[in-house]
Amino acid sequence: xxxxxxxxxxxxxxxxxxxxxxxxxxxxxxxxxxxxxxxxxxxxxxxxxxxxxxxxxxxxxxxxxxxxxxxxxxxxxxxxxxxxxxxxxxxxxx
Amino acid sequence: xxxxxxxxxxxxxxxxxxxxxxxxxxxxxxxxxxxxxxxxxxxxxxxxxxxxxxxxxxxxxxxxxxxxxxxxxxxxxxxxxxxxxxxxxxxxxxxxxxxxxxxxxxxxxxxxxxxxxxxxxxxxxxxxxxxxxxxxxxxxxxxxxxxxxxxxxxxxxxxxxxxxxxxxxxxxxxxxxxxxxxxxxxxxxxxxxxxxxxxxxxxxxxxxxxxxxxxxxxxxxxxxxxxxxxxxxxxxxxxxxxxxxxxxxxxxxxxxxxxxxxxxxxxxxxxxxxxxxxxxxxxxxxxxxxxxxxxxxxxxxxxxxxxxxxxxxxxxxxxxxxxxxxxxxxxxxxxxxxxxxxxxxxxxxxxxxxxxxxxxxxxxxxxxxxxxxxxxxxxxxxxxxxxxxxxxxxxxxxxxxxxxxxxxxxxxxxxxxxxxxxxxxxxxxxxxxxxxxxxxxxxxxxxxxxxxxxxxxxxxxxxxxxxxxxxxxxxxxxxxxxxxxxxxx
Numbered sequence: 001x002x003x004x005x006x007x008x009x010x011x012x013x014x015x016x017x018x019x020x021x022x023x024x025x026x027x028x029x030x031x032x033x034x035x036x037x038x039x040x041x042x043x044x045x046x047x048x049x050x051x052x053x054x055x056x057x058x059x060x061x062x063x064x065x066x067x068x069x070x071x072x073x074x075x076x077x078x079x080x081x082x083x084x085x086x087x088x089x090x091x092x093x094x
Numbered sequence: 095x096x097x098x099x100x101x102x103x104x105x106x107x108x109x110x111x112x113x114x115x116x117x118x119x120x121x122x123x124x125x126x127x128x129x130x131x132x133x134x135x136x137x138x139x140x141x142x143x144x145x146x147x148x149x150x151x152x153x154x155x156x157x158x159x160x161x162x163x164x165x166x167x168x169x170x171x172x173x174x175x176x177x178x179x180x181x182x183x184x185x186x187x188x189x190x191x192x193x194x195x196x197x198x199x200x201x202x203x204x205x206x207x208x209x210x211x212x213x214x215x216x217x218x219x220x221x222x223x224x225x226x227x228x229x230x231x232x233x234x235x236x237x238x239x240x241x242x243x244x245x246x247x248x249x250x251x252x253x254x255x256x257x258x259x260x261x262x263x264x265x266x267x268x269x270x271x272x273x274x275x276x277x278x279x280x281x282x283x284x285x286x287x288x289x290x291x292x293x294x295x296x297x298x299x300x301x302x303x304x305x306x307x308x309x310x311x312x313x314x315x316x317x318x319x320x321x322x323x324x325x326x327x328x329x330x331x332x333x334x335x336x337x338x339x340x341x342x343x344x345x346x347x348x349x350x351x352x353x354x355x356x357x358x359x360x361x362x363x364x365x366x367x368x369x370x371x372x373x374x375x376x377x378x379x380x381x382x383x384x385x386x387x388x389x390x391x392x393x394x395x396x397x398x399x400x401x402x403x404x405x406x407x408x409x410x411x412x413x414x415x416x417x418x419x420x421x422x423x424x425x426x427x428x429x430x431x432x433x434x435x436x437x438x439x440x441x442x443x444x445x446x447x448x449x450x451x452x453x454x455x456x457x458x459x460x461x462x463x464x465x466x467x468x469x470x471x472x473x474x475x476x477x478x479x480x481x482x483x484x485x486x487x488x489x490x491x492x493x494x495x496x497x498x499x500x501x502x503x504x505x506x507x508x509x510x511x512x513x514x515x516x517x518x519x520x521x522x523x524x525x526x527x528x529x530x531x532x533x534x535x536x537x538x539x540x541x542x543x544x545x546x547x548x549x550x551x552x553x554x555x556x557x558x559x560x561x562x563x564x565x566x567x568x569x570x571x572x573x574x575x576x577x578x579x580x581x582x583x
Contacts, residue, residue: 016422044474046477080426
């Protein structure tokens, strides 16, 4: 499995990462060799095998739909890189 | 022996007998930190002022009720916290540039439980960035050194936790384990590390890496200390929907040195080519000791062992790519200020903030989840996971506990595997399947190489049977002296 530079750039776009030319080169090589290794799973007969999402089955826990306030608004905003009043400030979206 | 060299239970005895105060213990730990930290670099943040306040409060409480130490064995004991545990008002970086300035607004459940039990918080411990790594070299803060040999890695990703405990920079520490991140560093630094059953300890307030695999656990100097910490950490938490409502036993009560008639499974697939000869010798000797203690060793088979690493690197990276999507420079963490548009802001903030390994795993995870590849990778990985889980179920029909090596080699040299991600991933070959199967596993000291590097062995038990593996570990520990050795620094 050889990942081309174009494929690497496509994955980077999906992952919202901006890669330098040397990173593209490096990841195309490294990801290809990791994917080659992962191909090992093709040797397995998985016919009729159920997938495991969580190894310990936990029933979906329910709770009452009750309003609770854990954090104050100020605390939740304390790490904002940019804010205005009680809002996170972002560049223009539309 | 200095106070910082002692264990939680030894210090508990001193506190009870009024032979030491929490203040003296805490000061001893900080003196030790000043002496060795420039060489080890296990901390990201130190909280000395807070620690001394907590020690003062602990001393006041102990003065009022000495007997309470039995119920609250952590009272007044200096503990280090891995830097992916949220700590209210204390910077939590995950050893990443993207969280370099992040101050959590609340304490996670594990931290809250330790503080409520009276533990003294020494500081936040260095780690592989976002817990992704086996050597602690993937840290934006800096490489942590192994106290047993400063030219070598301490293991990862809880490398700061292990190095700090081994060097006497805290009495015990917390860690997280997604593919071996507690057990591997514990093995490489002569410590006891426990990865509990998936669902045993709440992950509320732990920075998520791979949510179907992550677990919280202790790194300590001996089995008793690990049991004390596990008891404090474990238990149901409604804030973590994967936390199970199963009663928590008093793990210290299981520590009786008697395993006569117990069946210990030895999986043949773990004694492979590539297993270091000195590690193999130490594990063989440990099997001999366990037999002398009256246990019966039976050969078991885990035929899908080899498929663990590829399965893990599909599932863990897929989950990571999704979990790490939240770091976008909007609500917290690093924001690149050179752009005025939204998408480039995401891309530049993330690219500045994440290190090479984190980017590599996000890329891999994004790829295996991308349109057209889901069945070939993610779904196939989940099916392989079923086969791995079933291997263990079958093996446990024949034994109580499984015994294996932890790491195929002792601690390696800094830089040795850093340019070859695949080689690095294979360091976790013996620990990863335990996470995939959601089982409890632990590492404990079982010998040294001729060059003086620690070797660890792994014990694995059935879901929620931590008591069994702790019992075997304790029996072995009582019959050996490895855990008493401390590095010369």
